[in-house]
Amino acid sequence: MMSKRVVVLFPVKEYEESVINETVLKSGVVFNTIKKEVTPTHVRIMGEIKAGEEKAQEVMRIFKRRGGIVKELGMIMKFDEAKCVACGMCVSLCPTNAIVMNKDFSVKFDFDECVLCMNCVNNCPLKAVVYLGD
Amino acid sequence: MKSIEEINEKIKSGDVVVVTALEMKDIVAEKGPEKAAKEVDVVTTGTFGMTTSSGAFLNFGHSDPQIKMGGGEVLLNDVPAYAGLGSVDVYIGVTQLSKVHRIEYGGAHVVEDLVNGKTIRLKAYGSPTYCHPTREIEGEFTINDLNQAVMVNPRMFYQRYSAGTNSSEKSIHTYLGELLPNFGNVVYFSTGAISPLYNDPNYETIGVGTRVFLAGAVGYVMGEGTQHNPKAMSGSLMVKADMKRMKPQYVKGASIRDYGVALFLGAGLPIPVLNSNIAKSCGIRDEEIKVNIYDYHIPTRVKPLVKKTDYKELKSGKVVIGDRAVKSSSLSSMKIAVEICRKLKEMIEKGEFFLTKPVERITTESVMKPMKLSYVKASDIMVPAVTCKPDDELKDVEKVMLEKREDYVVVVDGRGHLQGVLTSWDVAKSLVTGKNKVKDVMTATNIRTSRKDEPIEVSMRKLEQYGVRGLPVVDDDGKVLGVIKMQSAKHKVK
Numbered sequence: 001m002m003s004k005r006v007v008v009l010f011p012v013k014e015y016e017e018s019v020i021n022e023t024v025l026k027s028g029v030v031f032n033t034i035k036k037e038v039t040p041t042h043v044r045i046m047g048e049i050k051a052g053e054e055k056a057q058e059v060m061r062i063f064k065r066r067g068g069i070v071k072e073l074g075m076i077m078k079f080d081e082a083k084c085v086a087c088g089m090c091v092s093l094c095p096t097n098a099i100v101m102n103k104d105f106s107v108k109f110d111f112d113e114c115v116l117c118m119n120c121v122n123n124c125p126l127k128a129v130v131y132l133g134d
Numbered sequence: 135m136k137s138i139e140e141i142n143e144k145i146k147s148g149d150v151v152v153v154t155a156l157e158m159k160d161i162v163a164e165k166g167p168e169k170a171a172k173e174v175d176v177v178t179t180g181t182f183g184m185t186t187s188s189g190a191f192l193n194f195g196h197s198d199p200q201i202k203m204g205g206g207e208v209l210l211n212d213v214p215a216y217a218g219l220g221s222v223d224v225y226i227g228v229t230q231l232s233k234v235h236r237i238e239y240g241g242a243h244v245v246e247d248l249v250n251g252k253t254i255r256l257k258a259y260g261s262p263t264y265c266h267p268t269r270e271i272e273g274e275f276t277i278n279d280l281n282q283a284v285m286v287n288p289r290m291f292y293q294r295y296s297a298g299t300n301s302s303e304k305s306i307h308t309y310l311g312e313l314l315p316n317f318g319n320v321v322y323f324s325t326g327a328i329s330p331l332y333n334d335p336n337y338e339t340i341g342v343g344t345r346v347f348l349a350g351a352v353g354y355v356m357g358e359g360t361q362h363n364p365k366a367m368s369g370s371l372m373v374k375a376d377m378k379r380m381k382p383q384y385v386k387g388a389s390i391r392d393y394g395v396a397l398f399l400g401a402g403l404p405i406p407v408l409n410s411n412i413a414k415s416c417g418i419r420d421e422e423i424k425v426n427i428y429d430y431h432i433p434t435r436v437k438p439l440v441k442k443t444d445y446k447e448l449k450s451g452k453v454v455i456g457d458r459a460v461k462s463s464s465l466s467s468m469k470i471a472v473e474i475c476r477k478l479k480e481m482i483e484k485g486e487f488f489l490t491k492p493v494e495r496i497t498t499e500s501v502m503k504p505m506k507l508s509y510v511k512a513s514d515i516m517v518p519a520v521t522c523k524p525d526d527e528l529k530d531v532e533k534v535m536l537e538k539r540e541d542y543v544v545v546v547d548g549r550g551h552l553q554g555v556l557t558s559w560d561v562a563k564s565l566v567t568g569k570n571k572v573k574d575v576m577t578a579t580n581i582r583t584s585r586k587d588e589p590i591e592v593s594m595r596k597l598e599q600y601g602v603r604g605l606p607v608v609d610d611d612g613k614v615l616g617v618i619k620m621q622s623a624k625h626k627v628k
Contacts, residue, residue: 085182085386085398085467089311091451092319092463101451105469123312125184125388125398125465 004056005034005073005112006063008045014067015043023062029055034115046073046116073111076132077121081106083128090120090129135409138339138491141175145485152404152482154475155179155328155416162417171413175406176482176489179330180347180474182400183323183466184388186309187289187360189227190245190377193281194256196222201258202266209233209257210244217258221266225286228387228397240395243387245285248277249349249380283377285348289359290401293331294368295323295425297448297462299440299455302431307392310465313430317440320427320453320462325471326420326445330403331369333416339406340371341492347402347478348373350381352487357494363502371496373401384470400470402478406489420445427453434592435504512593513586516607516616519544524553524573528564531556531572542604544614545576551612554578557603583608584618593618 010019024031030050037044049056060070086107090099098113099120109129121131144150151174153161158177162170192215194203200221208217208224212234215224228242247254256273260266277283299320300306300313307313310321326332334340344355353375362370384400407413423445428437441455449468452459481487520540522531524547531543541558554576564575584593584605593605597620605618 086469087183087398087465087467088463089321089465090463092321092461093312093314094461101463105467105472119312119314123391125311125390125396126386127389 002050002052002056003112004049004051004053005114006047006049006060007071007073007076007116008047008063009069009071010043010045010067012038012041012043016066019063019066019068020045020047023059023066026062027051027055027059029059031059048112073114073116077109077111077114077116077129078132079109079129081128083126085126085128087125090124093119093123095119135171136175136406137408138406138489141406142488144175145482145488148483148485150175150482152176152178152479154472154479155333156472156475158333158413158416159327159419162413163419167410167414167417170417171407171410174413176479177333177405177407177416178402178475178478178482179328179333179405180400180402180471180478181291181325181329181466182384182398182470182474183325183464184309184390184396185287185290185292185399186229186396188245188285188287188397188399189225189241190248190283190285191219191223191225192283194222194224194275194279195281197268197271199268200266201260201268201271202263203258203260205261207259209255211239211247211255212257213239213241213244215241229395231395237389237391237394240387240389242395242397245377245397246382246385246387248283249377249385250382251276251278277378280378284374285351285353285377285380286356286372286374287348287359287399288372289361289370290348290373290399291330291403292359292361292368292370293324293329293335294366297322297425297427297443298430299427299460300431301429301438301440306431307390308430309390309393309396310430311390311393317455317458317460320448320455320460322425322427322445322448322462322464323466324445324464325466325468326423326449327418328468328471328475330401330405331371332367332418332423334405334412335364335367335369335415337364337369337496337498338412338415339408339492340403341496342494343490343492344403345488345490346373346375346404347474347481347487348375348380349384349400351375351377351379353401354490355492355496358496358500361502362497362500364496364498365501368502369496384474398467400467400474402474404478404482404487404489420449427455432592433595434589510590511586512584512588512590512605512607512618513615515590515593516584516586516618519546519606519614519617521546521550521614522556522572523547524571524576526572528561528570528572528575532561535561542617542619544606544617545572545578546614550614552581552583552606552608552614555581555604555606581606585609586615590618594620 035046215226230241232239298310356372359370386398543556545554
């Protein structure tokens with residue numbers, strides 16, 4: 001099953017509890033909420049759109065119409081392969097399968113498996129993986 | 135069977151057969167050591183990992199008027215360098231932290247920047263003399279401005295490392311990086327079977343003067359390295375190389391979170407296959423190299439063993455601990471180590487790298503001793519325990535507690551073995567619960583204890599970490615010898 005992970009940031013004023021369910025009903029696409037965070041100004045939802053590219057874009061458009069700022073995880077996490085020495089420190093720190101070691105001993109990131117735990121960002125000895133912010 | 139001179143002749147004529155350590159494993163397994171020794175002339179081994187005992191001697195040339203940095207202070211991009219040398223010689227050690235950026239930038243990053251040809255800021259405070267009147271200088275330089283930039287690593291190609299994990303409920307930060315709680319991950323070092331010293335563990339070919347590949351430059355073995363402990367398969371070599379010839383991709387400064395700075399360094403070592411014994415050694419496989427996984431949550435030098443494993447399991451990415459498969463990863467790059475094996479192979483095949491005969495052998499006898507110092511042990515600090523029995527009446531014990539002004543009582547059985555602890559808080563609770571026997575009120579599970587030879591710092595940390603009033607000191611059988619209490623411990627430890 002194709003999936004795409006996104007962070008949606010709703011200003012508190014725009015946010016309604018039902019927005020996720022309404023979006024699911026309207027698009028017919030499953031959205032799994034992985035993390036939800038409420039700050040004084042924003043509601044930040046990180047989740048996974050269970051659909052191919054075209055349907056995923058539709059879901060993202062609906063979120064935007066409802067006042068959300070949508071960012072794909074691939075845009076807010078950056079892995080700089082040129083900086084990486086493939087020591088592998090991050091591999092065992094990753095709670096999901098977002099970081100794996102290839103057969104040729106290089107390190108591969110798949111941000112569509114990422115839960116933004118920041119273990120890799122906080123520990124990379126060469127700062128080869130960075131969080132660019134929402 | 136073969137000599138180094140013969141192999142060098144073959145390198146000259148282009149007939150030399152070189153294989154990487156990775157390839158050699160299969161050749162030895164398939165054809166046996168006799169045949170492998172006939173067919174293969176050189177095996178290239180490699181490593182790329184974190185080094186902490188590493189650094190470089192730099193010579194700046196004289197200023198006008200002259201400065202005597204020796205005995206003064208020298209900062210390179212705000213990182214202090216060792217200046218207790220001649221007038222314009224310094225040694226920059228890789229783990230030294232920047233005075234400004236702390237662990238974000240250190241000696242390792244200075245070394246990396248030098249190899250990259252970047253400009254380094256120099257600030258020096260001299261110790262002025264008649265002929266060296268300058269007190270202070272500031273300037274900028276690159277590696278090309280230096281007379282010499284010689285990397286000297288007191289401990290390189292370190293053979294054996296243990297792996298680490300963490301049994302506690304909190305993340306800990308170690309030189310292995312972050313160790314996640316509840317055995318969340320396992321971290322190890324070394325490239326295992328392709329690491330140089332596993333392929334010649336008896337130092338038959340490696341010795342003083344052995345030519346090596348150090349970060350792209352040609353380097354030499356100076357002798358045994360620090361902590362060289364060959365009897366425990368834990369050898370090391372001291373090496374040097376001209377830093378001006380190093381390649382940036384093999385020299386990387388690293389910041390280990392909440393730990394410090396280290397240098398990722400790549401190096402290769404060629405092993406001439408002089409006879410079938412050496413071929414056999416080069417056939418060593420990951421599964422033959424045993425590695426102990428220790429619990430790094432315990433800060434003593436000797437840590438509890440969690441599991442005995444090998445590099446095959448560690449490199450598979452999953453290690454079974456108890457009934458769980460725990461993710462494992464390394465701090466040594468197999469990718470770049472293999473690249474180095476291939477690069478060195480290519481250099482030898484092209485006739486750019488010749489082998490050397492050692493001028494002296496490396497000792498296979500030395501052993502590693504722990505630091506000798508006097509430390510305060512738990513048994514020095516402990517006080518006699520006020521004890522009672524589980525079946526004692528609470529009322530009697532309360533009386534003793536009042537008389538002795540004691541709020542911490544150790545509950546022992548007839549043989550003096552630990553059964554539980556009773557604090558004034560437990561006694562207070564009995565007022566509500568109405569229980570009147572010691573065993574109904576005491577704390578009997580998860581009692582934190584201390585060993586009699588445990589450094590007092592470790593006991594102190596336990597007291598703080600677990601928020602307990604005291605620690606019963608027990609021997610190996612669980613017999614109570616005394617009690618460590620926060621007040622008495624604090625008093626003795628500054």
